[in-house]
Amino acid sequence: MRILVTGATGYVGGRLVPLLLDQGHDVRCLTRSPDRLRDIPWSPRVEVAVGDVATGKGIAEALDGIEVVYYLVHALGRRDFARVDRRSARNLAEAAEKAGVTRVVYLGGPVVHGPDVSAHLRSRGEVAEIFLNAEVPATVLRAAVIIGSGSASFEMLRHLTERLPVMVTPRWVSNRVQPIAIRDVLHYLAAAPGAFPAEVNRGFDIAGPDVLTYAQMMQRYARVAGLPPRVLLPVRALSPWLSSHWVGLVTPVPNAIARPLVGSLVHEAVASEHDIADYVPDPPGGLTGFDTAVRLALRRIAESTVETSWANASVLGAPAEPLPTDPSWSGRSVYTDVRRRAVNASPEALWDVIESVGGERGWYSFPLAWAVRGWLDRAVGGVGLRRGRRDPRRLRLGEALDFWRVEEIVPGELLRLRAEMRLPGRAWLEMRVRPHRDGSLYEQRAVFLPKGLAGHAYWASVVPFHAVVFGGMARNIGRAAERAK
Template sequence: MRVLVAGATGFVGSRLVASLVDHGHDVVALTRDAERYDKPEGVDVVEGDLLDPPLELPSADAAYYLVHSMGAGGDFAARDRRAATSFAEAAEQAGIGRVIYLGGLGDEGDDLSEHLRSRREVEQVLGERAFELTTLRAAVIVGSGSASFELIRQLADRLPVMVTPRWVRTDCQPIYIDDVVAYLVGVLEAPATAGETFEIGGPKVLTYEDMLRTVAAQQGHRLRIVPVPVLSPWLSAHWLRLFTDVPAGVARPLVAGLRNAVTVSERRIDEHVEVELTPFDEAVQRALADGESGGA
């Protein structure tokens, strides 16, 4: 199958491209700068900027949309809306019949943060077009290179005593990056998933406190956590800037979203794609090892 990947150079996209090649698919990577993209063997490259339309895409059987601009600062939601609109128009014109999108978990009636609302808006923009849209919604993705996991890793590493905002007790269902990629490839190869939305998550619901303690233990630290109710999202973002290297443009929307419980409410995906889910402690161990070895 000929498959286009928008967001091929990112944390998820780079791993997805490699997996698609391993599964025998013909892959076309969309990038803004073809000369700087170290493409895997056998992958074709097309150059284009989603924020500078018109965009021309090659024909393909299916496409993945894995683009977001949260780290670029400013109004990321407006940029994401423009990028999704540009991609959707180009995909439609290219005759691409199916698009697969990785969005975010979160109950729409739960006052979603700006970041999670933007993920849902992109889903809506893509869903209004003629192609069939498959959406996978996930929470924190565990892996070396994940901004949300890196935030957790650095906090667990640098703060033996942690006075934290109350979001530390929020429920989350983290999932290992390899499992996310397995689902992304799996739905492509399961025609019945076209036009559907699925929730994906790891084998266990955890709080952010649970995750921080597990990551700290695997880094050889003991962690004392003292939640307090007075740290607003704005103060929380500044607090994170003091103790992590995560850019402010990423930290602020991530922190605002931590108030929202992000857990799987249904497992319909299991009817179509079989994935042996990785336990959180094992996922953390692999992610830390990848980080130490310089893996992407």
Template sequence: MTEREAEAEAAAALSSPSGMEDPYRSRAGAQGITPRVLVLGATGYLGGRLVPRLVAAGYRVRALTRGGSRLVGAPWHDQVDIVDGDASDPDALARALDGVDVVYYLIHSMSAGRDFAAVDRRIARAVASAATHAGVQQIIYLGGLHPRDVPLSPHLSSRREVGEILLASGTPTLVLQAGVVIGSGSASFEMVRHLTEVLPVMPAPRWVRNRIQPIAVRDVLHYLLAAARLPEPVNRAVDIGGPDVLRYGQMMNAYAVVAGLPQRRIIALPVLTPRLASLWVGLVTPVPQRIARPLVESLQQECVMQDHAIDALIPPPADGLTTYRDAVRLALGRIEMDAVETSWVDGRVPRAPSDPMPSDPDWSGRTVFLDARERTTAASPAAVWRVISQIGGARGWYSASILWALRGLMDRVLGGVGLQRGRRSRLTVREGDAIDFWRVEAVEPGRLLRLRAEMRVPGDAWLELVVDESGSGGATYRQRAVFFPRGLWGRLYWLSMLPFHGLIFAGMVSEIIADSERGATDSR
């Protein structure tokens, strides 16, 4: 079964399990009224993935958010009742909670800086009071997995405090305590991704030896969705986690194996304090330091499930919980064990919970290097396309012929195909054609040519050439070189090529436009 089929099956099961009446709906509406669900944190990492699945399951969904404009581009935007306001504002909460049966509390304020614990406390108290006044039947809160009876980091301490406030509110609250969530866009996963990809040798604090129980984002969503369907209200905290218990260093090296990177050497240093470690993480990864520091501090504690009480409330998925390596494969877009995406162009709606989403923060996702250029010309789109479609082979690459020849020679020395293959036809181009050390990945005749590199390169590379009509009656030519680096060498390769890119890609744009305009003049 494919990932997409599994998600469709899960959505169908949520809306009508085993052909039986939904037990939650029986509790929420004895007269067949569909329950109303409020999601606090709908624009966040988990909220943005939960909302469309609630909609697919048939719930009436409402979102309280200060950034309603961030939801406008979501395909499910018009199926959700959006209330503008702050979760700490009693008036906004009263509007949002009117008629609500279940509240998902997915807010955490790490981005607020040093005062995040105070902000979280204020919001939790406001939500607890408003939910009790509104007669909410169940609050579902995603907290943090933590050891008991030991001092906790500020991050985990705040998570625990929020859970305690909600549990004492008088409104039944189910606290699901999760550890490191594995999925593209998760801050904890992005730390693992970038540290592993950038550093072949990592100096690290002693906490790299601490045990952690990561959980795939798809399994977190399984528990969140099932929590709204419990036959009776629940007021307790339970741990959730995946099937693997790993040391942090093992997580990094397992990521390396899945990503096709060499094993990383990790050196535990007793003198690297959490503050210094967070500065180091901030330097090496794109995760903001205000988020990296609380996460790094939390790694000082071993975060492993204390019991499996969750199984009596919510059984694991029918096909079992996702292993760590499979969760990484999903986060990296691996469709099968060793297969990678065939295109860097992905849909705007995630196929699976692990996929990137437009609402994810800018620093999430894999590293992508881009050289993008654009030029408008009086030549027609057809004239520009004629030039684009003849690129490579005997015609060459329209700029810096010596540099292209040197790159081809370098590729041959490294065991690649070089520039020897030429092209099948001088005038036409088809998907699957070889053009020198590129392969035609996509063609839209008259508009788009996308080439995927088959040269020896530490990563995946594409060259995309697009022409569209311009408002002035001419054409707009767009050119993009896209590179997904593999490990540290991939990043160094791109940086070393930047001076040459300035000559090659700028020259390509100029020559393609000039040839198009000459061709347009000659045809008159």
């Protein structure tokens, strides 16, 4: 089937396209900026059409020969997002009719009734009505909070819970929500092209198996993430407007996005039906529970953060994993210290120095600082620096090295160490060798994944020493290689 995906560089679209490709569909992606698709692993497998649904430019050409259109565009983040969304939906609906498209699939929000519906949910509902009242049959999937790294709602939940062990909370944390895992959203979306007869033109609630309050979601997130229970202090006077600014201050989610999302949380969002199962069976094994969805997101983030290494462009295939097109504010907080140094020595000479770090030779910078860190670690029950190393010149995968563990070693290229000292988080140290002109390039990266507020505070406390410790380490390793060449 020939399919057009709008919003392919967005959170959901970027994860849906490879599923459609794997099902054998011919996929075309409509985008205003083709460069945004360049670094995505699946981009060579799709046809790219340049256009803009908001202006109508390029839509007719993009729809040529298309059978099914996915509408995954949302102007959230703009002051006039509701007006832009209405115009964009009408442009697409009219062009789809002229092009002979057989179905439009739209991912919207929950249906909420009443005079005080938030601007965000009202806009979602308006777009749904535009497609359902158009000539081309539409499938509207209505989801509340989507659980997965990169989802704006999930990012707010993540950062609020991780950064605030004690929270002053507004009334909306007691409202019930029925979240859904990103993998289940994609399950329904990917099945849509062949699932619905031509006469089906309606909306469907899609939701996970758990109905929770926002407060319960924060507490369960904390438990899955290994954090202590959060202390929540409800304050009825904290309005949605004030809440949005509070969320914008505490989390990296931009105010322009947090404001309409927080405004939507004043409404309960519980599915009223599960009619989608009449056309698309539930995923094998059933719908994903909240705890499992969070666990998948956190595990993928922790693994890919280090494995992505220097370029942040590894091939990531699971829905919970980050993608290059995800916004800069999404994903778990990751602190890094990166150093690069051109070395006037061969890669072999530089590698010999790297592989001999630790033990009797030390860490090539500020010995007293390393010693103090080891003493402090032992004082709190850690391993300290007493383990040394097995061999003064060679390392093996999995062996101990002072208060590190060799997690990855590629002889002549890469040494990755995982910290085993007592920390409020997880830490790695990478050292890499690359050929460079007549010598070599030394690349050093320290990575820290904080755990809770204590983790953020720990990183802030050690940052002032990084220039001496890590900067000195990069300089002295390079100099040692130059002396030994």
